[in-house]
Structures are given as structure tokens and as C-alpha cells.
Amino acid sequence: MRVVLDTNIFISAVLGGRLGIIIDEWKAGKFKLVVTDAIAREYLEVINRPKFKIPQDEIIAASDYLLQIAEFVTPEEEFLVIVADPTDNKFLEAAIAGKVDYIVSGDNHLLEIGSFRDIPIITAREFIALLN
Numbered sequence: 001m002r003v004v005l006d007t008n009i010f011i012s013a014v015l016g017g018r019l020g021i022i023i024d025e026w027k028a029g030k031f032k033l034v035v036t037d038a039i040a041r042e043y044l045e046v047i048n049r050p051k052f053k054i055p056q057d058e059i060i061a062a063s064d065y066l067l068q069i070a071e072f073v074t075p076e077e078e079f080l081v082i083v084a085d086p087t088d089n090k091f092l093e094a095a096i097a098g099k100v101d102y103i104v105s106g107d108n109h110l111l112e113i114g115s116f117r118d119i120p121i122i123t124a125r126e127f128i129a130l131l132n
Contacts, residue, residue, distance in 0.1 A: 001031040001130075002071075004095045006088070006105040007042050009124050014047060014054065014062050019124050022104075023062075025131045026069075033070040034098030038090045040066060073097040081116065082109045095119050102127065 005013070005022070013022035026033055035043070043066060046052075047059055054062075075093035082088040088109050095103050095116065102120055104127040105111055113121055122130075 001102070002034055002098060002100040003031045003127070004034050004039070004091050004098065004100050004103045006091050006103070006107055006110060007039070007046055008106045009104050009127075010043050011046050011052065012106070012124070014058070015052065019128075021128055021131070022124065027065070030131055033066075034073055034094055034100050035066070035070045036073055036075060036090060036094045036097070039094055040070070040072070042087075042090075071098065081113065085109045092116050102130070 009019065009022065012019040025031065044063055047054060047062060073094060075090075075097040077093060077096060079089045079092050080086060081092055085107075088107060091103055091105070091110060094100075096119075100119060102122055103110060103116070104124060105121055106124060110121050111123065115121055
């Protein structure tokens with residue numbers, strides 16, 4: 001299974017709690033995380049925000065794993081589907097370039113679309129159910 005995780009899902013999963021299983025399942029090889037340079041940069045910028053209080057060793061471990069294991073793709077198309085928050089379009093671009101099965105998001109702008117070019121946009125809860 002090939003998946004794009006939006007930033008809020010990735011960071012929540014790194015933080016642990018009930019979404020921590022997403023990172024565990026990724027490390028177990030249950031799905032391939034597909035990212036673009038722009039998405040990886042955003043993940044790394046957000047994971048380093050002091051408000052999350054993520055220990056430096058965890059940030060380094062998550063960052064190293066991301067950079068080594070995630071599949072990086074280069075979008076060939078740009079979209080302006082989400083006008084209210086144009087930065088969210090990068091997840092759609094990655095999904096098409098990476099030929100993913102799902103976009104997993106907690107962002108209403110993405111979830112409201114429901115699917116994009118036959119790629120379902122699902123919640124973390126729905127994704128975890130698929131993994132089980």
C-alpha cells in the first residue's frame with residue numbers, strides 16, 4: 001500500500017498516542033510513505049517546533065528514517081484544487097506523482113474533497129482500520 005500522510009498526521013504519529021501505530025506500521029513495512037521534497041521539508045520544520053517538546057534524539061531518529069526510507073517523488077503537475085489553503089495542494093501533487101492508494105489527513109480542506117482522481121482521502125482512524 002502506498003500512502004501520502006499530511007503533516008498533521010505525520011507529526012501526531014511521531015508524537016505517539018493512538019496515532020503512534022502509524023509510525024509502527026510504517027517501520028514494519030505495512031505501507032510505503034510517499035513524499036515530495038516540499039512535504040519532507042514541512043515535516044522537518046514542524047517536528048522541530050519547540051511547542052511539541054519532542055526530544056532531539058527522537059527528532060533525529062524520525063528525520064533520518066524519513067529521509068532514508070520514504071519514497072521521494074517529483075510532481076509533474078501542479079494543482080490548485082484547494083483554494084482556501086493552497087499549500088495543501090502539495091499532498092495531491094505527491095499522491096498523483098507517487099501513484100498512491102490513499103491520502104491520509106486530518107485537514108478539513110483535504111477531507112472535504114473525499115477523493116482526488118480516484119485516490120481516497122481518509123482520516124487517520126480509517127487508515128488504522130485498513131492497516132489492521
